[in-house]
Amino acid sequence: MTLVNIVWSLSIWACLCLATLHLVIWFQQTNQFAYLLFSVITASVAAIAICELVLMSAQTPQEYGRVMWWAHIPIFCLVVSTVGFVRFYFNAGRWWLGVTASGLRLLDLIMNFFATPNLDYKEITSLRHLTIFGGETISVAKGVENPWIKVSELSSLFLLVFVADASVTLWRRGNPGERRRAVVVGGAVIFFILTAAGFSALIEAGRIKAPYLISLPFLAIVVAMGYELSSDVVRAARLARQLRASEAASRESEERFRILADTAPVMVWMSGTDMLCSFFNKPWLVFTGRTMEQELGNGWAEGIHRDDVKRCLETYIGSFNARQSFTMEYRLRRADGDYRWVLDTGVPRYLPAGEFAGYIGSVLDITERRLAEERFRLVVEAAPNAMIIVDTEGKISLINPQVESVFGYSQEELVGQPVEMLIPNSFRSEHPNYRQGYFAEPQVRTMGVGREVFGRRKDGREVPIEIGLSPLHTSAGLFALASILDITERRRNELESARQRNDLAHLSRVALLGELSVSLAHELNQPLTAILSNAEAAELLLAQDAADAGDELPQILREIVSESKRAGEVIRRLRVLLKKGDIRRVPLDMNELVQNVFKLIRSDLINQHIAVQLELAPHLPLVDGDEVQLQQVLINLVINACDAMAEVAANGRRLLVSTDFAGESKVRVSVTDEGYGIPPEKIEHIFDPFFTTKEIGTGLGLAVCRSIISAHSGELTAINNPQCGATFQFTVPASEKDTE
Numbered sequence: 040m041t042l043v044n045i046v047w048s049l050s051i052w053a054c055l056c057l058a059t060l061h062l063v064i065w066f067q068q069t070n071q072f073a074y075l076l077f078s079v080i081t082a083s084v085a086a087i088a089i090c091e092l093v094l095m096s097a098q099t100p101q102e103y104g105r106v107m108w109w110a111h112i113p114i115f116c117l118v119v120s121t122v123g124f125v126r127f128y129f130n131a132g133r134w135w136l137g138v139t140a141s142g143l144r145l146l147d148l149i150m151n152f153f154a155t156p157n158l159d160y161k162e163i164t165s166l167r168h169l170t171i172f173g174g175e176t177i178s179v180a181k182g183v184e185n186p187w188i189k190v191s192e193l194s195s196l197f198l199l200v201f202v203a204d205a206s207v208t209l210w211r212r213g214n215p216g217e218r219r220r221a222v223v224v225g226g227a228v229i230f231f232i233l234t235a236a237g238f239s240a241l242i243e244a245g246r247i248k249a250p251y252l253i254s255l256p257f258l259a260i261v262v263a264m265g266y267e268l269s270s271d272v273v274r275a276a277r278l279a280r281q282l283r284a285s286e287a288a289s290r291e292s293e294e295r296f297r298i299l300a301d302t303a304p305v306m307v308w309m310s311g312t313d314m315l316c317s318f319f320n321k322p323w324l325v326f327t328g329r330t331m332e333q334e335l336g337n338g339w340a341e342g343i344h345r346d347d348v349k350r351c352l353e354t355y356i357g358s359f360n361a362r363q364s365f366t367m368e369y370r371l372r373r374a375d376g377d378y379r380w381v382l383d384t385g386v387p388r389y390l391p392a393g394e395f396a397g398y399i400g401s402v403l404d405i406t407e408r409r410l411a412e413e414r415f416r417l418v419v420e421a422a423p424n425a426m427i428i429v430d431t432e433g434k435i436s437l438i439n440p441q442v443e444s445v446f447g448y449s450q451e452e453l454v455g456q457p458v459e460m461l462i463p464n465s466f467r468s469e470h471p472n473y474r475q476g477y478f479a480e481p482q483v484r485t486m487g488v489g490r491e492v493f494g495r496r497k498d499g500r501e502v503p504i505e506i507g508l509s510p511l512h513t514s515a516g517l518f519a520l521a522s523i524l525d526i527t528e529r530r531r532n533e534l535e536s537a538r539q540r541n542d543l544a545h546l547s548r549v550a551l552l553g554e555l556s557v558s559l560a561h562e563l564n565q566p567l568t569a570i571l572s573n574a575e576a577a578e579l580l581l582a583q584d585a586a587d588a589g590d591e592l593p594q595i596l597r598e599i600v601s602e603s604k605r606a607g608e609v610i611r612r613l614r615v616l617l618k619k620g621d622i623r624r625v626p627l628d629m630n631e632l633v634q635n636v637f638k639l640i641r642s643d644l645i646n647q648h649i650a651v652q653l654e655l656a657p658h659l660p661l662v663d664g665d666e667v668q669l670q671q672v673l674i675n676l677v678i679n680a681c682d683a684m685a686e687v688a689a690n691g692r693r694l695l696v697s698t699d700f701a702g703e704s705k706v707r708v709s710v711t712d713e714g715y716g717i718p719p720e721k722i723e724h725i726f727d728p729f730f731t732t733k734e735i736g737t738g739l740g741l742a743v744c745r746s747i748i749s750a751h752s753g754e755l756t757a758i759n760n761p762q763c764g765a766t767f768q769f770t771v772p773a774s775e776k777d778t779e
């Protein structure tokens with residue numbers, strides 16, 4: 040047995056063993072084509088090694104040529120299976136490169152079929168016998184090279200590029216296991232193909248004298264591939280062990296879960312990756328009165344109300360396919376045959392390794408809650424006010440029919456929309472902050488205290504509204520219930536009555552002035568006429584220089600004096616008349632009187648943007664007085680204060696009205712404004728009748744007020760405030776009965 044024989048025979052046996060082993064492995068996992076292809080590669084290398092062994096001991100050129108002819112078949116198998124192996128094992132590489140390499144190799148095989156003696160040589164002229172290590176001789180052909188052998192070289196080149204490209208792709212994926220595979224397998228294939236090609240080129244160039252040896256480099260490739268494949272087998276075995284262990288652990292935890300689920304106060308179900316239900320806990324089975332076998336799979340759907348089944352299955356299947364959580368409400372038949380509303384919440388479940396394992400769900404009987412909700416909905420719908428329920432995101436979730444008449448939107452247009460669409464543009468951007476503030480501290484309260492609130496209708500008009508807010512804590516979360524009252528009508532009435540009051544006040548002032556002038560003229564006419572005619576008579580007498588003038592003149596002068604006195608008396612009487620008035624005294628609560636006045640003139644003050652502050656002292660004694668007259672005084676003082684602030688910026692118009700006990704059994708009312716104040720030189724005169732600084736003033740208001748207060752035995756005074764504006768105060772004695 041020579042050394043060549045030993046080495047080649049061992050290689051052949053090793054290859055055949057590997058081929059058989061991997062063929063067996065492939066039979067067990069027929070989808071793993073890498074094993075089959077590796078088996079073909081090793082078998083091909085074995086066949087090539089056999090050919091080489093025979094070649095080396097060939098005795099005639101014919102025998103040599105014939106064996107070389109046969110060697111093209113295993114080489115073809117080797118190239119094609121290497122392309123397939125790299126493609127399957129790397130899951131990379133451009134198909135067209137692999138297909139070209141294989142196609143050229145097929146062309147080589149076909150051409151070889153028709154070539155004599157083979158595609159390598161046109162003619163083998165003789166055999167040379169080389170002596171190699173140990174004195175052993177081997178046969179080497181001598182002849183004319185066939186130019187068509189370039190086809191086979193081109194095929195090797197494409198194979199090389201294909202493997203290199205696939206290895207680079209694999210490396211780029213960055214996975215450490217794949218990178219190692221790219222280096223070991225890809226690197227080995229590239230290196231040894233280059234080695235074999237280089238070796239053949241040297242032989243062909245006559246630089247070295249040796250037979251063509253393909254099997255040895257390919258044996259190295261086979262070792263590299265085999266090493267990687269065996270590592271895979273070892274890894275797979277380890278994984279299988281781990282899987283078995285984790286399956287045992289998960290079986291145990293599943294058992295624990297079942298025990299837990301059976302004692303849970305809710306119904307629980309579980310489904311697998313096939314969507315079919317694989318578990319129901321005891322509470323579910325008790326509720327439905329059915330057995331586990333009846334419920335498993337799709338059996339549970341039989342208990343769902345006919346009208347809800349389709350919707351339920353759609354939700355379940357849709358969420359399942361999207362791997363999303365879901366909640367659905369449906370009617371489920373109870374053991375006694377009654378259908379109960381339930382809330383079913385399902386979530387996808389995953390194994391510790393992150394693999395999707397199906398769904399798990401919990402189910403609650405919500406029949407009572409739904410009944411309560413239904414009752415609530417009926418109450419909301421029947422409410423006379425417009426009602427809107429808004430969630431924390433500001434989405435409208437329920438409205439009653441009254442909303443349509445206030446805002447002009449239908450139910451379909453509003454539900455699900457942001458509530459901001461009902462807010463006027465000027466306030467819309469601020470509203471989300473206001474809303475968040477409300478949900479942060481939800482409580483019953485009125486919206487927009489101290490200012491006018493408006494809503495925006497569908498047609499763009501703004502409506503004055505009053506809004507009451509109440510928080511609603513429900514199982515679906517926190518909501519706000521807004522009760523909305525359209526106050527357009529009320530506002531219109533208020534404006535109308537304010538206008539009427541203004542007209543009336545103006546008219547009464549004009550009438551008072553008219554009456555006064557008429558009565559003044561009438562009363563003064565007589566004495567003035569008498570004075571005038573007496574004076575004319577005296578003048579005539581003096582002109583005539585009459586003799587009896589001396590007798591008549593004193594008489595005339597006396598009459599003039601008496602008529603003047605009469606005129607003075609007229610005026611005095613008029614003042615007394617003004618002072619006296621007719622007073623109907625009744626016990627009055629001054630605080631109540633103040634509040635009633637502000638109810639009357641509220642809308643005037645809003646229109647003039649006046650902020651009113653009332654500071655009413657508690658436990659004041661009652662006063663005796665004429666309610667209407669005292670109201671008139673207060674209204675007058677307030678109107679004057681408003682007039683004094685007309686020029687002040689809207690946000691600075693502040694009015695303070697206070698009541699207190701002034702001592703000496705007197706109740707005091709003060710009206711303080713922040714207007715222009717009273718010029719110091721005029722403060723003396725403001726109570727004089729007909730004194731006014733206003734263009735259209737009568738100058739009678741304060742005079743009348745003072746006479747009314749005097750008639751009540753009280754006092755009306757005015758002072759300028761230290762900062763700005765003026766304060767008017769009047770006192771009225773407390774009721775004697777009350778003081779006692």
Ligand code: ADP
Binds near residue numbers: 679680716
């Ligand atoms: P009228 O209001 O018609 O002028 P009044 O007798 O009510 O008549 O007022 C007399 C004058 O007193 C006013 O014209 C105004 O100059 C002055 N006056 C009244 N109230 C105030 C006030 N609150 N601040 C400043 N001036 C005032």
